[in-house]
Amino acid sequence: MSNEFTVQQLLERVNGTRQGEEGNERVRQFTARIVSDLFRTIDDLDVSADEFWAATDWLSRLGGSGQMGLITAGLGFDRLLDIRADEADRQAGRASGTPRAIEGPLYIAGAPLSQYETRLDEGEPRGEVLVMEGRVLDENGQPVAGALVDVWHANEHGRYSHFDPSQPPYALRRRIETDAQGRYRFRSFLPPGYAIPPNSPTSELFEALGRHGNRPAHIHFLVAAPGQRLLTTQVNLPGDTFIDDDFAFATRDGLVVTLEPGTAPQGYESLGVTGPFTRVRFDFTLQRALHEDESKPLARMARVAG
Numbered sequence: 001m002s003n004e005f006t007v008q009q010l011l012e013r014v015n016g017t018r019q020g021e022e023g024n025e026r027v028r029q030f031t032a033r034i035v036s037d038l039f040r041t042i043d044d045l046d047v048s049a050d051e052f053w054a055a056t057d058w059l060s061r062l063g064g065s066g067q068m069g070l071i072t073a074g075l076g077f078d079r080l081l082d083i084r085a086d087e088a089d090r091q092a093g094r095a096s097g098t099p100r101a102i103e104g105p106l107y108i109a110g111a112p113l114s115q116y117e118t119r120l121d122e123g124e125p126r127g128e129v130l131v132m133e134g135r136v137l138d139e140n141g142q143p144v145a146g147a148l149v150d151v152w153h154a155n156e157h158g159r160y161s162h163f164d165p166s167q168p169p170y171a172l173r174r175r176i177e178t179d180a181q182g183r184y185r186f187r188s189f190l191p192p193g194y195a196i197p198p199n200s201p202t203s204e205l206f207e208a209l210g211r212h213g214n215r216p217a218h219i220h221f222l223v224a225a226p227g228q229r230l231l232t233t234q235v236n237l238p239g240d241t242f243i244d245d246d247f248a249f250a251t252r253d254g255l256v257v258t259l260e261p262g263t264a265p266q267g268y269e270s271l272g273v274t275g276p277f278t279r280v281r282f283d284f285t286l287q288r289a290l291h292e293d294e295s296k297p298l299a300r301m302a303r304v305a306g
Helices: 009-012 025-044 049-065 068-074 078-091 199-208 300-305
Strands: 113-115 117-119 128-135 148-154 173-177 185-189 218-224 231-236 262-263 275-281
Touching: 009 025, 049 199, 068 078, 068 199, 113 117, 173 185, 173 231, 218 262
Parallel strands: 113 173, 117 185, 128 275
Antiparallel strands: 128 185, 148 173, 148 218, 218 231, 262 275
């Protein structure tokens, strides 16, 4: 057998299997498509050896940085998966409920659990006091008692606990179990947006692309209940410069909330509210789960890990 190959012969060898071996057909399908497309890219764009090895160095540094989730969001893959899921729901007649939005790479499981209400903020006030409240409902508008509302957002510097060692564990992260009326509420502060880390593999790519790496102010949620489809979403705060120019493409029209500044503190004393504050009211509507797997309260990486 000759060991001198044309490009096509090399590609066939790369995508082939050893005699008597089948491998994983799905993985082989992915690899064949990706490698074929990259071979074609190298040929079509006349990629030099230096450019190729610079790209592999960048990929190595990206893998070590823990920023893969920023790249997938910034290049549109996270929103693409949501678009495809939305279209599948429309075709299946399942278009009801609160819109989904990307999870992002900064979720941490196991946040402290509270009943009905909680405070995300700790210590001294760090901005304008926010209370967000509402209900978790099913497709028929009925309250879902005992639903788990997992909520997290960035601190006043645009950083998330666990990923920022200067913050206590689970800072600005809580789980809330809804009451018999399906209600939840929490106190925090109006969070800012944030930017991708400077001097990082992610920032290098976006500088080369001529794009910014900013996200508008937002709050993340995972909402779960038995028999209901897990909802992964986030709400945006109005007025942010980047609300219509999110580098992660995560803004959704139905998820931009209304702020109610100057709300009187009466009835919110249990949250430590003593003066006028900004209120947000938002109800989450869940779809009925078609099978048990749809209702598991698992974030994306825990779900694929089994």
